[in-house]
Amino acid sequence: MRPHPTLNPTLTPLRDVVVATAMALACSLACAADAGNEPPPGAPREPALGLSVYGVIDVAMEHLSDSQGQSATLMQKVGHVPSRLGFRDVEDLGDGVRAGINLEMGIGVDTGASVNTSKTWARESHLTLGRRDLGELKVGLQQSLMEQGYLMFDVDHLSQYSPALAMRLANLDQDPWENAIAYRSPTWQGFNVSAAFTLAEKARVATTQYTPQVVGTGTARNRRAVLATYMAGPWAAGLSWQSGGQHLDAGGDAIQTLVNGSLVFRTPQWEAGAMLWTQRNELPSGTTPRTDMWMLGGVWHLNPAVNLVAQVGQARDNGLNYYAGIDKGTGRNTYLNLGADYNFSRRTTVYTRLGRISDHGDGFNGRAALSSLAVAEGLTVPANGAVKGLAIGLRHWF
Secondary structure, three states: OOOOOOOOOOOOOOOHHHHHHOOOOOOHHHHHHHHOOOOOOOOOOOOOOEEEEEEEEEEEEEEEEEOOOOEEEEEOOOOOOOOEEEEEEEEEEEOOEEEEEEEEEEEOOOOOOEOOOOOOOOOEEEEEEEEOOOEEEEEEEEOOHHHHHHHHHOOOOOOOOOHHHHHHHOOHHHOOEEEEEEEEOOOEOOEEEEEEEEOOOOOEEOOOOOOOOOOOOEEEOOOEEEEEEEEEOOEEEEEEEEEEEEEEOOOOEEEEEEEEEEEEEEOOOEEEEEEEEEEEEEOOOOOOOEEEEEEEEEEEEEEOOEEEEEEEEEEEEOOEOOOOOOEOOOOEEEEEEEEEEEEOOOOEEEEEEEEEEEEEOOHHHHOHHHHOHHHHHOOOOOOOOEEEEEEEEEEEEO
8 A cells, every 4th residue: 555645745654754743643654644645665764753844846737718718728836735844843751651842834936925924834733642551632823634534535635626625625614724632542443533623713714715615704603623533455445534714793693614524545556436415505594504525536656757647526405505505506527637646766756647627507506606616716617617737747756
């Protein structure tokens, strides 16, 4: 079984470091589940103790074209794997107890600027304390459990055109959580459970391009999440749940709930995975806009250097506008993602992805633009239209 990269900003070369800080881990897949940080083939291992510096630079050129005749050719700010620089320190406190810190910042390789201009360590900024037989406590800014579920079970790990990326874009409360406290249990016979919550109650929020899940101006509700996984032999399964929302200035609460279930079968020659996802937005009016999504995909390891990827998926809403709850007619988005990777070495990979995303009936409860990462690059998926994309990239781990 070979390790894989993830899209999430917390992706780092862990292995021994994870064993040191995430005492609950019993296998490399469990490490990936814990922080979405499992390195790809070639990512160097970090020492179990002491200070380490790690990172990845992923540069991709992309050409996008839509059904309305618009097109764009650009260098992506975020490739298949977000570029980042991180620092980690782990100390053995004795009696099997270890403490650690992790600081990680995202890098926009198109300009060299920080991906997040409002804070430096926008991907990871937390302290951990744990023991293998008792589990691990993590406090501070950290990857959400819902996103960990995507990263573990999406066979293309949230690449540019992966259907699972649309699940993430639809609710950016799945981004790294601030003011978070999380606990990860030890692993029992392949089972593992994590729980997390945030102390964000009463923080001011409003609807923007970067907070599309927020219904209106108000204050944030505390977020809660649970992730349960089972891994035995070639099989891996996961179930994640997340709840949050807003206390609206206009009156009442809007409550967003996410559920994700996944199943993956992995062998040295190939992988196959399936994912089901649902998002509910309970509005003060009593209506509940909802989106359901499914995804199927596979990876074929032709040889140690070459991997081929194929994914299909569809998202369908229940015909209610996300913000107002009024009828708009049922909408859907469909996805196709094809790609190939060539590993020059264990640390350097060239890749290509070809994707197509189409919309019918203004999907995602009237938020069709959220169906593609292309919205962040300036070319949205038009209502009742489609976007095609071709990306070619190069990635190096250090």
